[in-house]
Amino acid sequence: MINFNEQIVDDFRSYMLLEQGRSDHTVDGYVRDVLQFERFILFKDFREVDSKDIPLFIRYLSKDEGLQHRTTNRKLSALKTFYKWLRKEKYIEVNPTEGMQGAKAKQGLPQPVDLEDIDLLFAAIPEDDLRAKVMIEILYGTGARRFEVAKIKIRDFNFNKKTIRLLGKGNKERIVPINDFALTLVKKLMNQLGKDAIYLFPSRQYPNRCISTRRINEIVTFYVNKAGLEGKNITPHKFRHSFGTHLHEGGVDLKYIQAMMGHEKADTTNIYTKVSSKQTSTVYQNAHPRALRS
Known part of the structure; x- marks a missing residue:
C-alpha cells in the first residue's frame, strides 16, 4: 500500500x-x-x-x-x-473525477480600491523605495497577477511601444500597455539593478531568482498599513480588480479589458484574437487613471 x-x-x-x-x-x-x-x-x-x-x-x-x-x-x-x-502519467487507468462539477457559488462583485486610497498608498512610499513604487505601479497599472509581476524580466519591456510582456497561467504570454509614468520609474529601477540583472524584482537573497509572491504581499501590506489603510483589505489581487473596474468606468469596452487581463474563458477566446495591440494601447492610455496623470 x-x-x-x-x-x-x-x-x-x-x-x-x-x-x-x-x-x-x-x-x-x-x-x-x-x-x-x-x-x-x-x-x-x-x-x-x-x-x-x-x-x-x-x-x-x-x-x-x-x-x-x-x-x-x-x-x-x-x-x-x-x-x-x-x-x-499512467498511474491510473480511470480518472474518478471525470465529469464532476463543483457547486454553483454566488458570485460577489469584486470591490476595487478607491482612487483616493490609491493616491494615499503611493504617497506613503518614499522616493528611495523605488522597487515598491514600481511594483505597485505595475500591479495597478497593468492588472497583472501577483505571480506574473514576480516573474517580470528586464527584457519583457518594450519602451518604444510602451508595453510589457506578461507570462500568465499555463505560461501563456500577453502584451499589455503600460503608462509613461510607470515606465519612467522602471528605467530608474533598471539603472539601480545594473546591466547583469535578469529580473525586474530579483530576490535579495538569490539575485538570479525572482522575488517570491509572499514578499510581494509583504511589501504591499507594509505600505497599506503605513498609509493608514489597514481596514480596507487592500491586496495585490485587489489592484487587479481595480484595474479592470477603473478601465470600464473610463469607458473601455469589456473585450479590451478581458484581453489585457488575460481572461481566457471559452466564450471570450475568439474575441481576444480580434483585438490588436495598437487598439488596446490606445484605449488604455485614454482611460487608465495612472496613464491620464502622466
Missing part, C-alpha cells in the same frame, strides 16, 4: 510549477488539498479511489467542516488536477 507517497506528491508539485506555470500559492494550496483528501480516505491507495469517494469528501467538507462552496470547489479543482495528472 503506497497511498499518496511523497515522491508522487513532489512530482505533482513540479508538474504544476514547471508545466502549468501555476503560482507557488496555488501549488501549495492544491498539495494541501490533496493531502487532506488522503487523510479523509484513510488507508485507501490512490489507485483504489473511485467516483463515490470524492462526493463523500466534498459533502464532509460542506456539512461537517462548514466550508463554503467557493472553498469546496477549489478543493475539487485540486483533486481533478491531481487525478488528471495521474491519468496522464
Whole structure:
C-alpha cells in the first residue's frame, strides 16, 4: 500500500510549477488539498479511489467542516488536477473525477480600491523605495497577477511601444500597455539593478531568482498599513480588480479589458484574437487613471 507517497506528491508539485506555470500559492494550496483528501480516505491507495469517494469528501467538507462552496470547489479543482495528472502519467487507468462539477457559488462583485486610497498608498512610499513604487505601479497599472509581476524580466519591456510582456497561467504570454509614468520609474529601477540583472524584482537573497509572491504581499501590506489603510483589505489581487473596474468606468469596452487581463474563458477566446495591440494601447492610455496623470 503506497497511498499518496511523497515522491508522487513532489512530482505533482513540479508538474504544476514547471508545466502549468501555476503560482507557488496555488501549488501549495492544491498539495494541501490533496493531502487532506488522503487523510479523509484513510488507508485507501490512490489507485483504489473511485467516483463515490470524492462526493463523500466534498459533502464532509460542506456539512461537517462548514466550508463554503467557493472553498469546496477549489478543493475539487485540486483533486481533478491531481487525478488528471495521474491519468496522464499512467498511474491510473480511470480518472474518478471525470465529469464532476463543483457547486454553483454566488458570485460577489469584486470591490476595487478607491482612487483616493490609491493616491494615499503611493504617497506613503518614499522616493528611495523605488522597487515598491514600481511594483505597485505595475500591479495597478497593468492588472497583472501577483505571480506574473514576480516573474517580470528586464527584457519583457518594450519602451518604444510602451508595453510589457506578461507570462500568465499555463505560461501563456500577453502584451499589455503600460503608462509613461510607470515606465519612467522602471528605467530608474533598471539603472539601480545594473546591466547583469535578469529580473525586474530579483530576490535579495538569490539575485538570479525572482522575488517570491509572499514578499510581494509583504511589501504591499507594509505600505497599506503605513498609509493608514489597514481596514480596507487592500491586496495585490485587489489592484487587479481595480484595474479592470477603473478601465470600464473610463469607458473601455469589456473585450479590451478581458484581453489585457488575460481572461481566457471559452466564450471570450475568439474575441481576444480580434483585438490588436495598437487598439488596446490606445484605449488604455485614454482611460487608465495612472496613464491620464502622466
